[in-house]
Amino acid sequence: MQIGPVRVAPALVLAPMSGVTGSAFRRLIKRENPGCVGLVVSEFISVEALSRNNRRSLEMCRFSDEEKPIAIQIFGYDIDRMVTGARLAEESGADIVDINCGCPVPKVVKRGGGCELMRQSAHLARMLTAVRRSLTVPLTVKIRAGWDDGTRNAAEIARIAEECGVSMIAIHGRTCKQAYKGTVDWDIVRSVVESVKVPVVPSGDICSPESAFLARQAGAAALMIGRGALLNPWIFSEIELSGEKRQARKRTEVDVADVIEKYLVLLREELPDKAVIGRLKQFICQVTKGLRGGAAVRRDLCTTPGLPDFMEQLARWSDTVRSRTKMGPESLLWAGGSVDA
Ligand SMILES: Cc1cc2nc3c(=O)[nH]c(=O)nc-3n(C[C@H](O)[C@H](O)[C@H](O)COP(=O)(O)O)c2cc1C
Incomplete structure (x- = not known):
């Protein structure tokens, strides 16, 4: 997968997971799956904290060379702070800046961030345009299927994001209201793939070579793996090797x-x-x-x-x-x- 100038090979991405995908976990997963993780994404980082030079948030932007290519994910609502946060992420050396439009956590959503952005498409478009203009590295977004069963607007949001210059769209195929319950809506994922030209990366329940196969059938440009990496830290190699019809070694x-x-x-x-x-x-x-x-x-x-x-x-x-x-x-x-x- 190509995200602007960034080549993601193989097309397997370690998903952003708050409280998990810090530098230690990213390095662990890359080392346990040599050559099999194409991109890692940081935990989400608050632009409110980042733009106020919060020490912990600035530390969360740090990474080592072995983690590259890396996307730093930021979240928030205020456009000026989003621009500042995105610039700080770029200055830290990130290859890609990603905006979180999928977090369902009430603390985040109530302040207008995460999945709430999918309900405020005009604001989101202004934000994406402003952040895009302020960056030289690619900008990507991570969205959900929609807010709830009645509002599965991922395809519309994806089109808006593409018009604003976003270079890749990751989609967790559950709604905000579902959080992590129920099943991933692969039809929505497919509709996003069909709606935009930029690469689309599905996220959700990809935890084996078999589920990876299903996700690829939905038109995935790459696969994003989150909890599967906690459960099985060798999942990336197993998926990559299964593609080459080679057997992964037994884990003990x-x-x-x-x-x-x-x-x-x-x-x-x-x-x-x-x-x-x-x-x-x-x-x-x-x-x-x-x-x-x-x-x-x-x-x-x-x-x-x-x-x-x-x-x-x-x-x-x-x-x-x-x-x-x-x-x-x-x-x-x-x-x-x-x-x-
Ligand atoms: C503990 C945890 C933390 C998460 N934190 C983030 C986050 O910071 N940013 C984000 O975009 N998604 C976050 N997610 C969502 C994951 O990136 C992913 O989309 C979701 O878990 C579904 O994929 P999976 O079934 O492979 O885990 C988080 C998920 C979990 C379980």
């Missing part, structure tokens, strides 16, 4: 223990202990799903307060898992899992 308990430990190291490089433990527990709760004994691992690790105790528990579990490996490969098979809402 040891792989899971290893990836948790690698994430811990990366998180500790950039976050305070409290945030490290929060993000790690969130990861463990997903990545151990389908693992034999996974429920016990989640119970033991995710109820341990304080980083030192947590690290001790993790090391104990990793040792157990590794010594079990020596006893025979039968104990290693991973049963697979499914995406939780």
